[in-house]
Amino acid sequence: MGDAKTVGILGGMGPAATVDLMQRIVAATPASDDSDHVRMLVDNNPKVPSRLKALIEKTGPSPAPVLIAMAQQLAAQGADFLAMPCNTAHHFYAELEAAVDVPFLNILELVATHISREQPNAKRVGLLASSALSQIQLYEPSLHARGMEVCYPMPAQQSALMALILAIKANAGDLVGYAALQNCADALEHDGVDCLVIACTELSVVAQHLHTDLPSYDAADLLAKEVVLRAAGKTAP
């Protein structure tokens, strides 16, 4: 165990997801007083250009330049490593990671590594995520590299899930309800997946509403636990 390190958080995608990650970091930290907690420098920037508009609708600018500026500013302020609570934005991971001199945690690799360790025989991974993910094949490289394939909900159910994600960004998750999340999970289970991944940080905010007998992994939770380990100066296991 080395010196305590400061995490820089590229946030605002969306704001509730950023607060959720911070809450998970606080809760996962062994602490007997304030001073045992992790120092977090956070740029909760809801003005990051829409990932959906850039990647799917093709009507908006790339968020990469704004994200690079945020990453560089956080590093300049004293962040020893960086984390980004947004799965979709990891589409730009290689660019971001190359633009800073400090380590940048990769949520895709964290999830894939964790599943392959917990379930060495898993073959089919069901993703509960933004509709963008299947189109940009975000998780495929990390999971394929470990012998796993990615399964998605059928389009109608996926559309309802996307509506829920957008509602959470508008503080209206409660209003819409969480049936879409449950329905997607149930359909993937019926389809025979070996596990589920909550691969959208907005869905992590409401993950307590999901009930399933399948092993399920929450990308935001794995990211939070990795932040706590790294901040304590421990190498990731």
Next chain:
Amino acid sequence: MGDAKTVGILGGMGPAATVDLMQRIVAATPASDDSDHVRMLVDNNPKVPSRLKALIEKTGPSPAPVLIAMAQQLAAQGADFLAMPCNTAHHFYAELEAAVDVPFLNILELVATHISREQPNAKRVGLLASSALSQIQLYEPSLHARGMEVCYPMPAQQSALMALILAIKANAGDLVGYAALQNCADALEHDGVDCLVIACTELSVVAQHLHTDLPSYDAADLLAKEVVLRAAGKTAP
């Protein structure tokens, strides 16, 4: 309504209280998508020297220099105004406010102004807060200026409340339970106060466990609402 403004948050006192303030800001923002939310630059710094050790035990250094450095850095990064989710740290408010060129919200004045508007005839205000507050007479100037006096729990109940505050900082609020908060509130009600103020941001984290028929005001909640108004370019009412 003017241009959207960025808030800088001096956090980490404690971390759960900082997350709680951010959550309240997100929830209080009228939003239909990410981009409607408030940009927050946050320094969640749990290494700010202990306010309790500096002010009460007299065994530690003043947190003022660290807080000034945080405030100046947040302003330099682009914060248009500052907020600090810790009541006790407002003991250093005058020094902090003088050290930066951007407005610094004053939680004490916010609370006092709000009560005098909501309850013009209130005379006796019961404080649910850190044991430091009665010793440093933190709320007295703002409340006295508006014709109100401050009432505190009796020492034994106040000690139990302080133990709860420290437990929340150690992620152990659930373990300790919230009876101390309820007992203090009940005793203050029995003592005939006109209203209650939750004047410790750790207690705001668990305020949902408090049940009272008295008007009660949560300092963190008033601060969050003021942040949302200011960020939207609206002058505080």
